[in-house]
Amino acid sequence: MRPFWLLPILLAMAGSPVRADDIKQTGLFRRVKASIDAVPAIDTHDHLRAFDALPNRVETPQGVGMTLHSIFAGSYYRWTNPLSPWPANGEFEEWWRTAQHDFDNARATSFYRYLLPGFSDLYGVDFDTITPEQAQQLNQSIFENYRDDRWLKDVITNRANIELMFIDPYWQRLKFSREYKFAVPLLNVTTLMRGSHPDRFDAPLDSPFVFARDRGLSTESFAGFLQVVDRIFSEAVAANCVCLKSTQAYQRTLRYANISRTRAEDVYGKPPEETTDQEQQDFEDFMFWHVCKLSAKYDLPFQVHTGQARVQGSNPILLADVIEANPETKFILFHGGYPWVGETGVIAMRHKNVWIDSVWLPTLSYTMAKRAYQEWLEAVPSDRIMWGADTVNAEGIYSATEFTRRCLAEALAEKVERGELREEHANRIGRQIMRDNALKLFPGLRRMLWRETP
Numbered sequence: 388m389r390p391f392w393l394l395p396i397l398l399a400m401a402g403s404p405v406r407a408d409d410i411k412q413t414g415l416f417r418r419v420k421a422s423i424d425a426v427p428a429i430d431t432h433d434h435l436r437a438f439d440a441l442p443n444r445v446e447t448p449q450g451v452g453m454t455l456h457s458i459f460a461g462s463y464y465r466w467t468n469p470l471s472p473w474p475a476n477g478e479f480e481e482w483w484r485t486a487q488h489d490f491d492n493a494r495a496t497s498f499y500r501y502l503l504p505g506f507s508d509l510y511g512v513d514f515d516t517i518t519p520e521q522a523q524q525l526n527q528s529i530f531e532n533y534r535d536d537r538w539l540k541d542v543i544t545n546r547a548n549i550e551l552m553f554i555d556p557y558w559q560r561l562k563f564s565r566e567y568k569f570a571v572p573l574l575n576v577t578t579l580m581r582g583s584h585p586d587r588f589d590a591p592l593d594s595p596f597v598f599a600r601d602r603g604l605s606t607e608s609f610a611g612f613l614q615v616v617d618r619i620f621s622e623a624v625a626a627n628c629v630c631l632k633s634t635q636a637y638q639r640t641l642r643y644a645n646i647s648r649t650r651a652e653d654v655y656g657k658p659p660e661e662t663t664d665q666e667q668q669d670f671e672d673f674m675f676w677h678v679c680k681l682s683a684k685y686d687l688p689f690q691v692h693t694g695q696a697r698v699q700g701s702n703p704i705l706l707a708d709v710i711e712a713n714p715e716t717k718f719i720l721f722h723g724g725y726p727w728v729g730e731t732g733v734i735a736m737r738h739k740n741v742w743i744d745s746v747w748l749p750t751l752s753y754t755m756a757k758r759a760y761q762e763w764l765e766a767v768p769s770d771r772i773m774w775g776a777d778t779v780n781a782e783g784i785y786s787a788t789e790f791t792r793r794c795l796a797e798a799l800a801e802k803v804e805r806g807e808l809r810e811e812h813a814n815r816i817g818r819q820i821m822r823d824n825a826l827k828l829f830p831g832l833r834r835m836l837w838r839e840t841p
């Protein structure tokens with residue numbers, strides 16, 4: 388027999404149109420979300436190029452421009468889902484005839500869903516139920532918006548409410564340019580660390596050897612090469628770069644052994660075809676440790692891609708030894724180490740020189756991101772967590788930002804509802820993650836702020 392007190396609850400649940408346990412339906416969630424929305428954000432990682440160099444523009448009957456296809460092509464959606472190619476005649480209708488079916492298996496994926504706020508909030512379209520007429524109109528609106536750079540700037544600074552954005556220029560690593568007033572430059576060291584020989588570089592803007600030649604510096608000896616690397620760091624600092632970034636996790640293991648300088652010197656100068664994989668790995672291992680030392684010397688915190696990449700070698704735990712041996716270096720574990728978010732948390736818990744960046748995590752998996760925020764806040768002080776959008780155009784940046792604010796608000800509101808956190812403290816944490824923690828870790832940002840903020 389059921390206890391008598393259960394009956395009213397069962398009756399109340401029957402036929403209820405909304406889930407009683409969905410925090411997003413509550414006033415509490417709306418208040419926390421509004422508080423997070425009001426924070427002028429500091430986005431610690433994006434890949435936004437100069438307006439004229441934005442990627443994925445296509446040929447259309449009205450000329451070259453941005454289209455609905457461009458938005459998906461420049462998104463993470465394409466990493467796991469099909470995208471019909473833009474047709475040779477540039478006609479939207481022809482593209483949509485096949486493209487409308489591309490999304491069938493993507494509906495629940497975060498790589499698809501993170502883009503939805505851009506369509507709903509910026510264009511008033513529910514993409515899940517979009518009609519051919521709406522799709523045509525959406526495509527045309529996108530094309531019109533990109534006739535000049537005003538839309539891009541307005542969406543980023545006003546709609547997404549981003550005050551500063553770190554731009555990781557992997558297309559021109561050693562050219563420290565600043566294309567927007569909200570842009571924060573940084574030094575991407577990914578390719579620098581593989582510099583055992585000039586042939587290791589395809590792009591001149593990546594090559595320390597081209598950098599050296601342009602300045603009349605010698606790379607004849609390994610000592611000379613290391614002086615060039617030092618020069619790159621000092622020029623980066625002079626150009627207001629605030630941190631370092633590595634995405635080597637896409638190419639190799641994050642297990643960096645402590646290799647002697649003599650061993651690295653032996654490999655230096657050997658052409659790639661005469662170098663074994665182990666020799667090159669040893670060289671890169673040495674360079675990673677060397678870059679960690681320069682990171683401390685120049686006070687440039689080190690953003691390291693961890694997790695989702697070459698997953699057999701991207702577990703952040705692999706960095707634990709190098710982190711422990713370099714206490715003066717400030718390490719920032721990117722992407723929360725997805726899917727190893729707990730591992731990321733314990734590294735930050737054990738080491739005061741580690742920060743967690745949740746950049747890209749909600750886009751990878753909204754549910755895991757929400758769980759990660761809650762777990763990290765239980766294991767790590769709240770001033771050690773940051774965020775970033777990690778995308779390439781206005782719609783992507785708005786969407787990833789809104790997706791993150793929503794996810795963070797949900798994580799915090801659930802804690803408040805469970806009595807694990809006071810609402811005013813949740814609001815303070817939201818502001819820390821969206822802005823204040825970056826300002827504290829990168830003091831150089833203060834002189835780049837351009838808004839009147841309370």
Ligand SMILES: [Zn+2]
Pocket residue numbers: 432433434555777
């Ligand atoms: Zn990125």
